[in-house]
Amino acid sequence: MASVHLTSEKGLAQSIRARTHVLTADEPPSNGGTDTGPAPYELLMAALAACTSATLRMYADRKKWDLGTIGIHARFVRDADGTERVVRDVTIGAPLPDEAKVKLAEICEKTPVTKTLKRSMTIATVLK
Incomplete structure (x- = not known):
């Protein structure tokens, strides 16, 4: 019904692919991330x-x-x-x-x- 594929090279930033869409997830700096996307x-x-x-x-x-x-x-x-x-x-x-x-x-x-x-x-x- 729903499927995503995630890759993470380093740090807390995540690259997420859902069908043909690319999303980014990350944490705010207060949690050790770089805030490149939503948590x-x-x-x-x-x-x-x-x-x-x-x-x-x-x-x-x-x-x-x-x-x-x-x-x-x-x-x-x-x-x-x-x-x-x-x-x-x-x-x-x-x-x-x-x-x-x-x-x-x-x-x-x-x-x-x-x-x-x-x-x-x-x-x-x-x-x-």
């Missing part, structure tokens, strides 16, 4: 935000709803006790009836990346 958790939040927005657009298009500009602020948070969570704020630019907003909030909880993050999964690692 891995930022990429994870970007995946969640992109999936949420795209899913909302697809749903709204089928309903013929104008959403205007969609804004999403997704944050990965680790509390003092070590509890990890994601906070996602979604803003719809166009005015909508309350019933439509309720339905869009439900759709946010059903996006593919949301569902993946909410359940645990096995990660199989093969070191060659």
